[in-house]
Amino acid sequence: MQYQGRIHQLQRELMGRYYAEVTRVATSDGPRAAYLLVSGNPVELLRAMDMLPVYPEINDLQLAVRKESLPYILEAEEFGYSTDNCAYVKADVGIFLRGGKTSYAQIPRPSLLVCNFVGCNVYLHWFEQLAEYFKAPVFNLDVPFVRDLDGKPEPGDVAYLVKQLEQLIEIAEKITGRRFDYQRLKRAVALARDAEDLWSEIKHLNKSSPAPFDGYFDAGTLMAPMYCLRGTEEGLHFFQEAYREVSERVEQRVGVLSQERFRYVIEGPPPWPYYRTFRDLFSRWGAVAVASTYSTVGGTWEWGFRHDPQRPLESIAEHMMLHNVSNRSLLLRYEQIRRYLEEWHAEALVIHSIKSCRLFSAGQGDMLDYFSRGLGVPTLLVESDLEDPRYFAEAQMRNRIDAFFETLEHRRLAKRAPALKGGAEPGEGAKV
């Protein structure tokens, strides 16, 4: 039995309202839509501009979880995209080719495409192509990648990004015909900071045993409000409710699973078309993901960063550049995972390697080598995709996951075996 708490219900209601707004913008003369990407995004700025943020990645995953993505992907492949291209891009091009029609919303045309180039090179192509298709203006927010091995910015990086944000504000002023309101920005940034406090607290609560929520599958539920509604009262309210619920569960020692047998950390985006199936493959072993790198594509707030209303643009720039997993090197991600394993008390690592997203997946074999051979952490690597259902082989996936947890179980038994056989160290009593 899996956790089906209030936050899931609330999230559904919240996202329902968000997509009703998306549809309203598409079908009326309401506020203008600005397309934005998820990784380390500057949504506070769009909120202050009174533009509705529309996220192609979230639109795509809505298709995938409803098992509706394939026809959109196939349409894009027919148009000219390769089977080896990112399926998020293809599903999104499919939405364009179908005039923005989906089963859950009418997706508006963009008045502005804000390409927050945070790590993912595909983002640049994606929005450049949407600009071509929609004949809409595109602005590349060039976010310098973190080059320093300690994760620090190079001199001038933040100032460069702030200047671009100012340039973006000027462009948005022209599009909306309104002067930018810095007080509104400060308010949005303050609301974001408060939500980040709670999101961070919630993540730290998962250090408890039993874990009150799944740091991958349930965290995925919390991610959408964090990205779509960060910087709003509604978004903050959601996280207040979520924090209340999760902390109550910790106090009452209620775990996400009826019996928590394994705690693991997971790396990589989920297979949205088989989200529930994938979750069940772990739940049946009593395995809970206590932390995940995917839930930090938008921000690594658990390490302490907060937006700052006293220096809104600078903190937006710092967040985009330094405080999300997407804009940091693979080696910094290794360190992030290592900390999760240690501080969230996990015994294993699962790498979900997806074909669509090479930002995450390229080099995950090396990650496997580092954790498995280098640190002696039991590590499993499985492959599928985040959007394209053709790459999820359920039987094979089940076999791999079953074999992995069987092995973990045997390791535990083997550790106990000498004691059971009376083979304990001299002077120690046999303990079971």
Place this chain on the structure above:
Amino acid sequence: MATAVDNIAARYQEALLDPSLPLVQAWKERHPGARAVGVFPVYSPVEIVHAAGMLPVGLLGAGNQLEIAYADARFQSFICSIIKSTTEMALTGRLKVFDGLVFQGICDAARNLASVMARNLPGMRVEYLHLSQNQASPAAEDYLVGEYRRFQSAMEELSGRRVTEDGLRQSIAAYNRVRALVRVLNGLRARSPELVSALECYLLARLGATLPPEGSAPVLESALVAAQGRQARPKDRVRVVVQGSFCEVPPVELISALEEAGCYILDDDLLLGWRCYEADLPTEGDPLRSLARAYLNSVRFSSVRHGLDQPRATDLVAQAKQLRADAVIYLAAKFCEPALLDYALFRQALEQAGIPHLFLEFEEKMWLVDKPRNTIETFVESLLFD
């Protein structure tokens, strides 16, 4: 009958394609204590490496000369060949000849490769450059100057030699010379493709990406003279532009197959980063600023630089028309995300412009090129008898 240019290109072919990098080994033996730096495609300010007294060398994969035994365990099946062959070269000790490696954010796989190299090659200096992708920003130039200055400090630290402005200007001049020769050679090919082949142009440009400019320029000059003096009559071939191979290089057998199947390759984007400027860079003024301005304003279009000033598909159509090409062959490395994404737009634009085109994928480990050769032959025939 073999001519002078054949001999020049052929003389170096084996050594250039050898993943043990014998030309770099030999250079280091001739210069005891000197250092070499491998630069991954596409855009690297090699002038800075050179000005620090080191040899910048293009990391161009291993072609079909190396069996992948270890790299498949580091990078998945859906990652392109050059990432894997470069990793294989590292894991088998073939990159020990280098003292440093340089990567830039051309794609997600290349960026992650920088991390994998840093972890697997302890002691190797691995530098990662973030080149601006907002060329419209007035702040981009200052940013890029700062990034090149940071890189310059790293190269000074590695070589133990300070880079002076004069020294850097001299290095810019030295590479200007090589690039100009390659440009003239390619211009000759575009005008009179019977005089110099795409394969020869590629091998000679690769020589410029392997030897120091002082070493490659005289060879290029001889080759150019030889090509200009070649006696050859134009054949009845289809005139094509090849696009899509700006990073990973197709096997030489495939380049030859394209030509043998009946194509004159008027231009291509092989080794793009080593010949990306349409004109010489200024050798006066602030040299770091010259390099930054060149990257921001003067490089030829490619799938890994997002200028947004004009769609790349428009550039490709204009190039094909300017060269009076009969067709475009889009030759993309298997799993190359930037090339494959761009193809969607290129395809639409080429169709709208009425330019016939053929899409082909390649991998480094192609030993047999019969199948692509048949495809190209069919394409050529369809054009000749149209």
